[in-house]
Amino acid sequence: MRKPQIDYAAVFRALPGMVALLTPDLVYADANDDFLRLAGRTRDQLLGRYIFDVFPENPNDAAAAGRRETEASMLRVVASGERDTMALLRYDIEDPARPGVWQEHYWSPVNAPVLGPDGKVALVVHRVEEITELIRARGNPGDDDRARVLEAELYTRARELQEVNERLRRAHAREREVALALQAAMLPAPGPAGRHAAAVRYRPATGALNVCGDWYDLVDLPGGDLAVAVGDVVGHGLAAACVMGQLRSALSAACRVADGPAQALEALGLYARSVEGAESTTVVTAFVDRAARTVTYSSAGHPPPALLHPDGTVTFLDRATDPPLAARPEHLARPQTRTSFEEGATLVLYTDGLIERRTEDIDASLARLADSLARHRARDPESLADALLTDLLPAAGNSDDTALVVIRL
The missing domain is CATH 3.60.40.10 (PPM-type phosphatase domain)
Structure with a gap:
């Protein structure tokens, strides 16, 4: 039986769920159809552009941390060559048809490396699970209160996780300073x-x-x-x-x-x-x-x-x-x-x-x-x-x- 000829570009575009490819400099190299549809952007609006120029942080939310956490995760992948799974986060997106109007989104992202022939990270696969509708779910009018409670609880837990991650990051930075001093003392x-x-x-x-x-x-x-x-x-x-x-x-x-x-x-x-x-x-x-x-x-x-x-x-x-x-x-x-x-x-x-x-x-x-x-x-x-x-x-x-x-x- 002949081996089937697979058009991997077509497969990528048809992948279910939001998937994008970025360079180590966090510039969009490609995105599948679901990513474009759910993010409300065309291919021309994404490709060749820096991710946070396309999706800046919501300036109206002083507590917003989506950009910082997403960027940190992607840079960890580039530095380590290992997959990084992020906690649930809220990341608002500006409506392309209504500048200044921000739409609330909840994402569950995973970032993974694609290694080149030299063993270094050539691309970052950015897969996003869009769960905004789940959080906003209001099946029946009588479920409104429960839905609002669920939304508030999930968002609170996400913020708590973000705060824990930030404390761990600061603790790791302090520990690294101690490590550097210890190295200088013991391995001159x-x-x-x-x-x-x-x-x-x-x-x-x-x-x-x-x-x-x-x-x-x-x-x-x-x-x-x-x-x-x-x-x-x-x-x-x-x-x-x-x-x-x-x-x-x-x-x-x-x-x-x-x-x-x-x-x-x-x-x-x-x-x-x-x-x-x-x-x-x-x-x-x-x-x-x-x-x-x-x-x-x-x-x-x-x-x-x-x-x-x-x-x-x-x-x-x-x-x-x-x-x-x-x-x-x-x-x-x-x-x-x-x-x-x-x-x-x-x-x-x-x-x-x-x-x-x-x-x-x-x-x-x-x-x-x-x-x-x-x-x-x-x-x-x-x-x-x-x-x-x-x-x-x-x-x-x-x-x-x-x-x-x-x-x-």
Whole structure:
């Protein structure tokens, strides 16, 4: 049987219910027939125009919030690439035949993204359920009072929801300010790392606060050596960030007095037993001896660091891996391994947000990282770090946090 030829433009126009397409700048790109009919606008009055030029807020209603809430919802979709369902709202529309006369409307909108080939939001689908007639319903003359009560109650509940959403927005803004201050305190930009050129990057998960449970640290050791660490606390948000701050500080101190990375992680593991929320944290630590041109490393359940050689080959440092912090019921010594490097090699430490994807095996993820490193091996640490994030993180944003350290040896 032949596959039917579908005219998707005709299907869109015939869709039941009000549906419009807008660009990320909130300019109308198309609208179906029901949208035009129920909104009382022609296609020429919509297409190519900014949504709130076509449907401005009712200037006679000081409490009107329809525009603000609709705009906020659409911009959230553009920023996150995720669907946003709005609460019931009232949005009055000016009668096109009678300028200055505003018609009361009640809408139940949903905004959804359409992603382009680059993974970014190319269009916003704006679907509106028109329920004005339901709220105004007056089946019989005797039902007038009940209808008016229903209308008033629904409108009151909608306003209450709008006020709750506004309070939540303000609370989230305050929490984000706290998060930014916390990030600046706990993840400062690294100072000079001896003779090593280094770059660090931190990317929170999409939709998360700017701090979560991932961290990095670089510590100058006596004799020009360097200790570098990357870790990942289970969970997200301020609670995970507070645990991260405690562990980061403890490991930074341990690296300064330990004989090697294994001993530093042993001390951190003992400390983690006393910190609520620190269990199952993963971390990897490497000590760089520039004079001997060696990297000594130890890992507590963390993805293996990558050693990029000048010829473009990549070695994953995976021969000293042990369980995460506080995962064992008793304390045991941790392993460490030493490997040599050539002048001009690059050491890369990262958290799992950089490489892991739910739909693929870890070996495929590591192979993708190795390929990106090889292709960009001639770059300096700063531009290499940016190239890795561009190659490996989804364009629409990642679901997990990512910390990254790149050091030229």
